[in-house]
C-alpha cells in the first residue's frame with residue numbers, strides 16, 4: 001500500500017495577518033500545516049498502525065517556506081516527502097495538474113487531500129486532482145475502511161451522510177471527525193532529520209506533467225474585505241441588555 | 257559567526273511544545289493552582305511526547321538533546337504554567353548529577369528507566385537549616401561494608417514524593433566542609449525514606465514539594481556518584497547548568513505577562529478609550545518587552561555556551577538572576593495594568609506573579625547568583 005498525502009502551508013488560524021491594498025502580509029504570521037490536511041496525514045499513519053504495510057509520502061506545492069509544514073508531517077511519521085517549489089501562487093486547478101504529475105510517478109493506491117484549503121477557503125483541490133488523474137473521488141470523508149482493492153467511505157452531503165464504495169486508486173478529501181491528529185513526538189522530530197525531503201522546481205514538474213507552470217485562471221482584480229467593528233454598547237440593567245442582545249443576535253446577526 | 261536562528265528541529269520542537277502547552281496545560285493551570293493539584297495525567301502525556309527528562313544522554317536511551325532544545329521547550333511550557341514546568345524542570349535537575357558524574361553503569365541503571373516510562377527524578381540538597389549555605393549540610397552518610405546509610409532531613413524537594421530516582425547530598429563528616437560531601441542516588445520507596453508534602457505554597461502549586469526524612473536509608477555504595485568529597489562540586493556543576501532552564505521558564509512567564517497585559521489593556525476602556533492610549537501604559541509594555549528580549553537572549557547565550565562545552569558558570573547565573581527579576585517585574589506590571597481585576601483570580605496575572613516569585617528563590621536565590629558572579633570577578 002502506498003499513500004500520498006497532499007499538504008498546504010497556511011497561516012495559523014489565530015495568526016494576525018495584515019491586509020493592505022488587496023494583498024496579505026504574512027510576514028510575522030505563524031504558518032502551519034493546514035489542519036484539514038493533517039487529518040489525511042493522521043489517517044495514513046493509522047492505516048499503517050493497523051498493520052497494513054504502508055509507505056506514506058507527503059506531497060506539497062508551495063514556496064520554499066512550505067518545507068516547514070512538510071517537516072511537521074515527517075515528524076508526525078510520514079516516510080518521505082516531495083516538495084514542488086513554486087513562487088507562483090497557483091489556483092486549485094493549476095496546482096492539481098502539477099500535483100497529478102508527481103502522483104502519477106509515485107503511483108499510490110490512495111491520495112488524501114484536505115477537504116478545504118484554509119487559505120482561500122476553497123474546496124476545489126481534491127476534486128480537481130481526481131479529475132486530473134481520472135480517478136474516483138470522495139469528499140468530506142469522516143470514516144474510511146478497506147476491503148480488497150476498494151475503500152468504503154462515509155462522507156458528508158447536504159442532507160446528512162452517505163456511504164460510498166470506491167475502487168482504488170482514489171482521491172479522498174479529509175475533514176474534522178475523521179480522527180484526532182497527533183502531535184509529532186520529540187523522538188520523531190529528531191528522526192525526521194534523516195528522512196528524505198526531495199525538492200523539485202515547479203517548472204520541471206510542470207513540464208514533465210505537461211501542465212502549465214502558471215495559474216489556470218486569470219486574476220483580474222482582488223479585494224480584501226475589511227470589516228469594521230460596530231462598537232455598540234447595550235445599555236440598561238442585565239435583563240434589558242440580555243433581551244436586547246438576544247434580539248440583535250436573532251434579528252440582525254441571524255445566528256440564533 | 258553569530259546566528260540567532262533556531263534550527264529546523266528546534267522550530268518543530270517549539271511548535272509542538274507550544275501546541276501541547278496551549279491545549280493541555282494552559283486551560284487547566286488555574287484549577288491546578290486553586291486545588292493544589294499535581295496533574296499526573298498531563299505529566300504522562302508530556303512524557304509520551306518526549307518532553308520529560310530531555311537531558312538523558314543518547315547512549316542510555318535519551319534523545320541527546322542540547323540545552324538550547326531544552327529551553328525552547330521550557331519557555332513554551334512555563335508560558336502556560338510555571339508550576340507545571342517546574343515538575344519537568346526539577347526532574348531534569350534531579351537527573352543532571354547522574355549525567356555529569358555517573359559512570360556508564362550508573363547512567364544505565366538510573367537514567368534508562370526514566371526514558372521508558374513517565375518517571376520523575378529529584379534533587380535533594382536543601383535542608384531545613386541551610387539552603388544558600390549548601391556546604392553546611394548536615395545529612396549524614398555512613399559507609400557500612402558495601403552500603404551507605406543515610407540519616408537526615410531534606411527540605412523543599414520538588415518531586416520528592418513522586419520521584420523514582422533522588423540524588424541526595426550528604427556528608428561523611430559535618431566538620432570537614434566540602435571535603436566530606438557525597439552525592440548518593442536513592443531510589444523512591446527505599447525503606448527509611450519518608451516524604452511529607454509541604455502545604456500552603458504561595459504559587460507553583462501544580463508542582464509538588466516535599467520534606468524528605470531519611471532514617472537509616474541503606475543503598476549500595478555503587479550508588480555514590482564520584483567519590484567522597486565530590487558531593488558539593490557535583491551539586492554546583494549541576495546548578496551551573498540547570499539555572500538556564502529556570503531562566504527560560506522565567507522568560508516564558510514574562511512573555512505571558514506581556515501578552516496578558518496587551519490583551520487586557522487594548523480592551524479596557526477609561527476616559528473614553530482603551531487604556532493603551534496612555535503613554536504610561538505603553539511605557540510599561542515597552543519596558544516589559546525590553547526586559548523580555550534581553551533576558552531571552554542572555555538565556556540563549558548561556559545555553560549556547562553549555563552546548564559548546566564552554567565555561568558557563570557566570571552566564572547561567574546572570575541569565576537566572578536577570579530573567580527571574582525581569583519576569584517578576586513583568587508579572588507585577590501586568591497585574592497593575594489590570595487594575596482591580598488583576599487582584600482577583602478571575603485573571604491569570606496574579607498567578608503569574610505568585611508563581612514566578614519562586615524563580616528568584618530556588619536553584620540559588622538571586623543574591624547567591626550575585627555572589628557567584630562577583631566571586632568570578634574578584635578572582
Ligand SMILES: Cc1cc2nc3c(=O)[nH]c(=O)nc-3n(C[C@H](O)[C@H](O)[C@H](O)COP(=O)(O)OP(=O)(O)OC[C@H]3O[C@@H](n4cnc5c(N)ncnc54)[C@H](O)[C@@H]3O)c2cc1C
Pocket residue numbers: 346379380381382385386387388389411412413414415457460465614617618619620621622623624627
Ligand atoms: C517550592 C520550592 C521548591 C524547591 N525545590 C528544591 C529542590 O527540588 N531541591 C532543593 O535542593 N531545594 C529546593 N528548594 C530550596 C531552595 O533552593 C532554597 O529555598 C533556596 O536555595 C534558599 O535557601 P533557604 O530557603 O534556606 O534560604 P536562606 O539560605 O536561609 O536565605 C534567606 C535569605 O538570605 C539571603 N542570603 C543567604 N545567604 C546570603 C549571602 N551570602 N549573601 C546575601 N544574601 C544571602 C537569601 O538570598 C535569602 O533572601 C525549593 C524551594 C522552594 C520554596
